[in-house]
Amino acid sequence: MYYGGDYNPEQWPEEVWEDDIRLMKEARVNLVSLGIFSWARIQPREGEFDFAWMDRILDMLHAAGIGVNLATATASLPPWATLAYPDILPMDENGALYWHGSRQAHSPTSPDYRRLAATLVTAIAERYAEHRAVRMWYVDNELGCHMSADFSDNAARAFRIWLQRRYGSIDALNDAWGTMFWSQRYGSFDEVIPPRKAPYSRNPAGMLDFRRFTSDAWLDLFIMQKEILVAAGARQPITTNLMGFFEAADYHTWAPHLDLIGDDCYPDPNDPAAWKTGAFTRDLIRSLKPDVPWVLMEQATNALSWRPSNAPKAPGQMAALSMQAVARGADGIMFFQWRQSRSGAEKFHSAMVPQAGTDTRVWRDVVKLGRDLEALPALGRVQARVALVYDWENRWAHGLPDHPVTVNYLATVHAWHSALLAEGITVDVIDAEADLSGYDTVFAPLLYLLTDRAASRLNGFVSRGGTLVTGPFSDVVDHNDRFREGGFTTQLGGALGVSVTEFGALALEAPGQTSAEVEGVLGSFTGTHFAEEITLHGAEALGTFSSGRTAGQPAVTVNTSAGGRAVYVATIPDETGMRALVRYALQLSGPSPKLDTETIRRGDHEFLIDHALQSVQVREL
């Protein structure tokens, strides 16, 4: 079990380092992430490196038995670099540049940035690949954060190359994007630009491809650095810190490249549902790469500094959220940062060693947590028989304009997760194309964009006896955001025994019908956003709309003739409806677990976390 945090010793005189190490030992810190924002300190000028300070601190940490997660330091360029190579600066969709003076102001596709970063990483890797303190490598920092998409000329050039690889010919791109609409036909790849500011809706398939390209561009920086580290002889695991449900990066495509998964998570202590968001995120992170450990790479000991109001954590909350991560599979608990900064933009951000000193609740809690983690027994893996699909491409596709009604895909998937949580179900959060062989039940709400591969996985799952719950607004388009031949529900209609003929958008606010009541064998609930018109082809109705335009028509159906059970729901159910569907799909009976309580089994141990009382118990089964 790793315990520690980001360590930025360059912000402090070296006398403080001795004190840092003494306190780290007191708190049972065994891993620190070093050098994340140290580029300017390591390379004060192009061609000049100063590693003497890093040699000293690495040796000191090693002598104290503290491991290092050594950063490649590429996240924040020194000012000399952007002044010498202005082509590094990224551009927003309106053509405005992001300048230095903050952090992370670089275009991932800038050849100058990539060259400077490669030189730096090579120097660090060659010097420290064999250093005995180094246990892990930390590539960059939160790749894509702050400036998630770049629209610069560098991006345009790289996007064209990416498109050429994907489509091979401009005719194939024109066909995939449907560019006969609105005279968008391209004569060559050179005519394609990133989706910069335009008078009206841009081509949806092009927008989707730009999202994919952007995610790949950030991932490519990771891969470039990983290759340099490996070539220099690094044998330690290589990772980076992900950001949970960060919109701009499809972490399902990143996961195969990471040796272990690291995640940063900053729930708002003011939010009474923060622990549910925590559970949802941790289930995603664990499921990204189920066979390798994951580490909570950053969280706060107490208050943050970047929300309009930054409440301290309640007593016990830091421990409860940390143990929640452990219960949901984490093998390391780390913080931003070790010692609170005395100056700079994040000086109000809490740390393991607070500005107010060690005679503080935060420090006592940090020490206690370190000891509690050290005392944990060896833990096995979390086992889930139920999966919930969260798919980045669907998130992007739902975010495109000009749909029947605006839906918040992430919030809806989160609501399903909360319903599963409320029913006490352990669930993996997976990609639409994931292998489903380990699951009995799969929830795949709002699966608007359905690839051929995802369709075949889901159909295979049902035919092997699985239970699938999907809808509404699902199986609508292919991977290029195009309708398929033959209407809607063309891929899953056979398994579901229904076809959708009309999406029946509901109003988001009055006037207009904002909701639809549903009644049936699952009880009554209220639906929003859609009251679809569906035709039954073998499915039976479990519930019927009882109000509004579609009153009397089927709202929830089940088909049992395709092997397992395939449930379709033609609206977005409220919490009561989601929980009734969860119980139906899992055939649960008996009382639900207490609200605000998590009971998670990890291997042979059970974690009981009461988020109302902020108490944690771990017991052997």
Ligand code: GLA
């Ligand atoms: C992110 C960054 C850290 C720090 C924290 C503050 O996670 O990676 O460097 O800025 O946010 O919450």
